[in-house]
Amino acid sequence: MKTLLSVFSCCLLLALTSCGSDSQTATSVATPPVAADKKPPTARSRTILFFGNSLTAGLGVEPEEAFPALVGQKIDSAGLGYTVVNAGLSGETTAGGRSRVGWVLRQPVDVFVLELGGNDGLRGLPLTDTRRNLQAIIDTVRRISPQTQIVLAGMQIPPNLGADYATQFKQTYIDLARENKLVLIPFLLEGVGGVAKLNQPDGIHPTPAGHRLIARTVWDILQPLLKQPVATKAL
Known part of the structure; x- marks a missing residue:
């Protein structure tokens, strides 16, 4: 199973197949053509897309050390058949994400992880x-x-901006998840935020060790979800 990482999005490759026809030698009795075997279409790989800011993009660490890639490794180990797309963009705000979300959805997405708001x-x-x-x-x-x-x-x-602002900020995610019936990761940086040894010198962006903890937090929520049957549209 492949795990693809891209700052914006990764386009899924389409497999092109070509059919050949065998010429037949003329005989006194015409031989009816043999119908070609019809092969079922190859099922596309299911996709999980991480849509966020520098936390998702993995600012300051190697791409394979960022938590989306680490979650991808867990997915591969579990044999769940998902391709991971990292659509993180450093410095992204919710307004910026709103303007580009349609672009990243030009490819089919089965699970969309929304990680934005920290910069706001x-x-x-x-x-x-x-x-x-x-x-x-x-x-x-x-x-x-x-x-x-x-x-x-x-x-x-x-x-820093007042206890009321911080409390309402946290509640925003809880309310949105409830009102829209979304799966919620209560706090992405659980056990990492504010822990100096798990963050880079700026105190904001996690170290590789911090990303490993984030990956565990995300995986705890995603694993049961990814094991569920994929919904299909009625024909």
Whole structure:
């Protein structure tokens, strides 16, 4: 099973098959042509797309050390048959994500992990805007790809901008998950946020060890979900 990583998105390759025809030698009795065997179409690989900011992109670590790649390794080990796409973009806000989500959905996606909002919180952007943008992203995914399962990665911020802001910021993810019936990762940086040895000198971006812990947190939520049968459209 292949695990693909891309800063924006990875296009799935289409297999092209060609059919050959055998010429037949003329005889006194015509031989009826033999119908070619019809092979069933090859099922496409299921895709899980991580849509986020520098945490998803793995700023400051090697691509294979970022948590989406580590989750991909766990998926491969479990034989679950998913291709991982890393659509993380450093510095991304919810407004930026809202503007590009349609582009990354040009490829089929089975599971969409939404990890955005941390930069909004660190910049003290209005929570109403953050909530509106996240809801718009959710709505876009459901409009373009109704069968896609959405997983929302919850985020928390330090109380630098006031305890009320930090509390409401955290609650935004809980409310969105409940109202939209989403699978919620309560806190993406559980056990990592604020722990100096698990973060780079900026105190924001995880080290490889930090990403390993994040991968475990994400995997605990994703594993049961990925084992469920994939929904199919009625013919």
